[in-house]
Amino acid sequence: MLLEKDMAISNNFEVVKGSAASPAAVELRLPDVGRALRNFVISREAGEFLSGALAGAMTKAVLAPLETIRTRMIVGVGSKQIAGSFLQIIEEHGWQGLWAGNTINMVRIIPTQAIELGTFEYVKRVVSSAQEKWKDQGNRKLQVGNLMVDLSFSWISPIAVGGAAAGIVSTLTCHPLEVIKDRLTVNREIYPSISLAFRKICKDDGVGGLYAGIFPTLVGMLPYSTCYYFMYETVKSSYCQSKKKKNLNRAELLVIGAVSGFTASTISFPLEVARKRLMIGKMHGKCPPNMAAALAEVIQEEGLLGLYRGWGASCLKVMPSSGITWMFYEAWKEVLLMDKFKQ
Template sequence: MVQNKPTQKKNFCIMGDVYGVLMVPKELELEKVNNPLPFQLKIQLPNVGKATKDFLRTREVREFFSGALAGAMTKAVLGPLETIRTRMVVGVGPRNIAGSFIEVIEQQGWQGLWAGNAVNMLRIIPTQAIELGTFECVKRAVTVAHEKNKEKGGPKLQIGDMSLNFSFSWISPTAVGGAAAGFVSTLACHPLEVLKDRLTISPEIYPSISIALRKTYKDGGIGALYSGLCPTLIGMLPYSTCYYFMYETVKNSYCQAKKKKNLNRAEMLLVGALSGLTASTISFPLEVARKRLMVGALQGKCPANMAAALSEVIREEGLKGLYRGWGASCLKVMPSSGITWMFYEAWKDILVIQKGLL
């Protein structure tokens, strides 16, 4: 004989709406009464402070700030040399360095040697930050791509029974990083370069940054702020590529020869100066054409394009005119390059290496 187990009696209630009815346990009905809201809406705001701190701690941001600080310190020291170099390249004043110094001091006083240096500082801080940050980032990315290609092999092209393997190991990460650095920084900061040159050449017409910006925009709109961009980019690519390639190559070769891991500050200064000298010499004719285009309107004779600017220089002064102001340029570029690398490596030691990000 089988005994049925006593079942527990449950209380039920009827719940319904226009679509029908539903029998549910009494406990659910009571819970619904005690908690009238069918759901709870919870919105969790992002932790902006933590996200900002994590972002500022990244290696790329610290390299960016290292470049900005190095550029600012360099331009603060070398402002007078930049003024003399610009005047000689565009053909304003005496054709020798000493005469240019004397003329500027006689006409504008000692402060004239720093004419346009305020906008130069505003220009160089983002320019150097973007340039050095882009160089490090692109060089690192290309290096990683090379390592992956060594493990997996390069891209392949299959044509019937024939298979072609492509290898990009011959591409230098340093050269690609240098070209990218010059290209990106020029696009981002070219208008500041235009304003700086106008403040340097014609301080009586453009006495301040705001007036220079307003008059330049009024004369030619946005296009005037990018005057000379084409020769700048064309000249920047060989300069920037050679500049970074020379520095990295000479630095690594010297360290291997001396069996040391890093250069000291004096060695960085010398290697950086040599890199700047080499790169400037190769690309200097394009620098002359660029300056002519950027300030030609101020003298009432603006060449139509880079080729026209180069032709004009050769016609008026011969081939040697393509290197007019080269001495003043080297006087500025060599210490500027050396000091920039010295300051950059020093700040990178503090902000990147000591923080364990390298």
């Protein structure tokens, strides 16, 4: 008997309906992984992801000594002066000491920058696209009493949302590497290598030890990341309009990136101090129970100025780091995307 087939096809399987006497047959189709991978490799997201990874790696290779000095000053190890800390590290550990923890720093920064910049670009486009679709549908509004609420969400900044999302996603993904990096930087005797540091943290504090300080990190990351990306995109756009330019040269990108990093770091720096205290506290035998307690402890011991201890070293690190990262990132995007995706 001939069967009348009614095909219902999805991406992964096919259902074939037969007569009452014949049960339905389900044919499983495996996804074309190779094709999906090829499509991703040539996609805009992959180019941005790789550009962020390369930019982060190149920046950290150049600025590792400033990161080492900054971390020691924030957590109160050694000299309180930049020059004094620099000389102390060389005296105790040699020139190699300036790159203490740099291996884990590189392992950390490559996925962090890739995820952060890739997430920022993607979320910014998604929010902008959603706003445009709502606008095309006639700016729908919701009436609540005498109040009309615009559901187009035009008041929301795609840049700010993208910046916040970038900070949250990258932090949740890469925070354990940040914890290990700080332990290696501050105390090489107890934590001589990445693998030993990982095992010791898990043994002493459990897996949760790898996420020490995650809450203050997220709280501090939100204002920093949001302000950082908003400042960069806004200043860059305004400068391009004033100079009637479509693209900026490397020096201009360097300066705009540095200004963005300086502004964001200054606003969120007290939260950074509290975060470092929580992450390193157990090494000194005392760990504040929460971020508020860490801030109170700093104020009690060093006054309000203690909340900005290490700020100068931080700016010396953040400003060139931000500027160089954006300079390399925009350069790599030009190479990898080759003008295939123009905004």
